[in-house]
Amino acid sequence: MSYKGLLLDLDNTLYNYDAAHAVALKESLTFFSQKFGLSDMDALGAFEKAKADNHTQLVFTAASHSRLFYFQRMLESIGAFDVKMTLKLDAVYWEVFYEAMLPDPHVLEFLSTCHIPKCIITDFTAEPQFNKLIKLGIDPWIDHMVTSEEAGVEKPHPFIFMRALAKLGLNPEACLMIGDSYKKDCLGAQALGIDSIYYKGEKEKEDVAKGIFVLDNFHDISHWME
Ligand SMILES: [Mg+2]
Incomplete structure (x- = not known):
């Protein structure tokens, strides 16, 4: 990949x-x-x-x-x-x-070894989300952030994804979305042509033709992306 x-x-x-x-x-x-x-x-x-x-x-x-x-x-x-x-x-x-709060297994290892730019895209007011990144100790590896408070809309609205793409300066096909919500994260991404990983999701919802993949942990995601 x-x-x-x-x-x-x-x-x-x-x-x-x-x-x-x-x-x-x-x-x-x-x-x-x-x-x-x-x-x-x-x-x-x-x-x-x-x-x-x-x-x-x-x-x-x-x-x-x-x-x-x-x-x-x-x-x-x-x-x-x-x-x-x-x-x-x-x-x-x-x-x-x-x-x-505790990072999910292999999240720290994944973020510290994955060297492509990363943008958090999250539905919530901004301040708690900023604090969460600090408390989790992952803020040094996050390059950009879009909250629904900043975007004015929530996932799966295309505007919040477009804002994230603009911050990354990348086209949809160059990006991968990782999230636990099929509707918000995967279908939201797919509507713009962004591939996604349905994190810990139902296997039946994997749709490779639509660029939606199901993986259960960040160790596997890391290998899958190699
Ligand atoms: Mg979520």
Whole structure:
């Protein structure tokens, strides 16, 4: 394979987002429930409702993922909005999240030995994504970054991919996308003629004719790209 540039998803591709989110959410909801004398179930219910409402109202935008907005809405829903408390819940969440993050197996080895330019392409507000790269210790190997907050649209919208290609200064056929979401990462890339690796994806969805390949770890990806 002779790709000249890499487009990399971040969450659940370069590290386990689900695991970090689970412990961060538990910690912030424990703080919330103790503060307001709520059961764990009620606290979780308030969070899930706040999250769902935020996603509905801000669909297809980076702000739909904002933890600050989730906590703000959660406090508002129990009639307890407070500026400092909103920021405190957000701070608790991110402190635990960053601490819990671990790069996926072989990610560090892959990034440090793959010498073509790399652009992160990720759906989220910008600041947490920048922090994640630092906490994972992978920022020295990342040449460019596009968040959906910067692009104004989310994957699989072509604009966010086009922005990444422009930063790399490369044509679609010269690039490879690696991500865990078939719809957002692989179909988004494919719409522009970019080959992709459906990371840890369902084998049945591999479509070599369309340039979509399924691989389970970064060691294999490294060999596949040789
Ligand atoms: Mg992902």
